[in-house]
Amino acid sequence: MTQLREITSGLRFPEGPVAMNDGSVLVVEIARGTLTRVRPNGTKEVVAETGGGPNGAAIGPDGKVYICNNGGFRLTPEGMPTEGLPDGYTGGCIQRVDLASGKVEVLYTECNGHRLRGPNDLVFDGAGGFWFTDFGKVQERQKDRTAIYYAKADGSMIREVIFPIDGPNGIGLAPDDSRLYVAQTFEGRVWQWDIVRPGEIAAAGHGGLLSGPGGGKLLVGLPGYQLLDSMAVDGAGNVCVATLVNGGITVISSDGRSVEFIPTGDPLTTNICFGGPDLRTAYITLTGQGKLAAMDWPRPGLKLHYTA
Secondary structure, three states: OOOOEEEEEOOOOOEEEEEEEEEEEEEEEOOOOOOEEEEEOOOEEEEEEEEOOOEEEOOOOOOOOEEOOOOEEEEOOOOOOOOOOOOOOOEEEEEEEOOOOOEEEEEOOOEOOOOOOEEEEEEEOOOOOOEEEOOEEEEEOEEEEEEEEEEEEEOEEEEEEEEEEEEEEEEEEEOOOEEEEEOOOOOOOOEEEEEEOOOEOOOOOOOOOOOHHHOOOOEOOOOOOOOEEEEEEEEOOOOEEEEEEEOOEEEOOOOOEEEEEEEOOOOEEEEEEEHHHHOOOOEEEEEEOOEEEEEEEEOOOOOOOOOO
């Protein structure tokens, strides 16, 4: 098994890691409703109380942290998500957090009159906008059909770009912002779309039974029972997807021809980001164990827009 270094434990459903230039890592704690900073020595401090279910997180062009808040999960006694809506659920939203003050703002709650149900993950492009997925909510006998959106960081515009798509989760961009990647959780698939300009895909409006969602092309479909969660792209353009059940990181080449699996030992491995010297440290959230771990990565990660 790949050698992992535990950074901290005791996290309540960690997700959305963001490596900071001071060596700390921001994570959300979905079950706790917080944005939390983890120091290199493992100490933790709450940066902001977001409420609901903070999920994906990313640094925006203003240096603030943007969060996909899924509105909260219904939890088992062990603190794991289960089917159904949590008490007090009113929908999901996109939030913005000021790291200095901890102030939380709500940017978006709907698009064209359709309420956001469970925003999950987001990624910023070089134009200052961000793409995000809405996973929706799964109930006992029904689940939402949701979408992939593009929005501006100042709260002035949100657009539904790809609809419908079932269970979109992790989202990422190719190194030159020319391609969008999205992982479908239950289907175990990663889709790709060519981007022609910020917020617009080449295949928009050409989906259907004979092609993928929104005309997307299949990058890879995993065999057997493996579920996909959030992702990061490395500097070589490989799509690195946190993989549930199997427990690890699936590394997919940009042409989909090469697939490598790096086990972590936790069947609820939910996310990965890159940081450290030369971006060669992979930070991985091991949600089943409530841990943030790190490992040396064989290639540098992709430097994200707006990170120092």
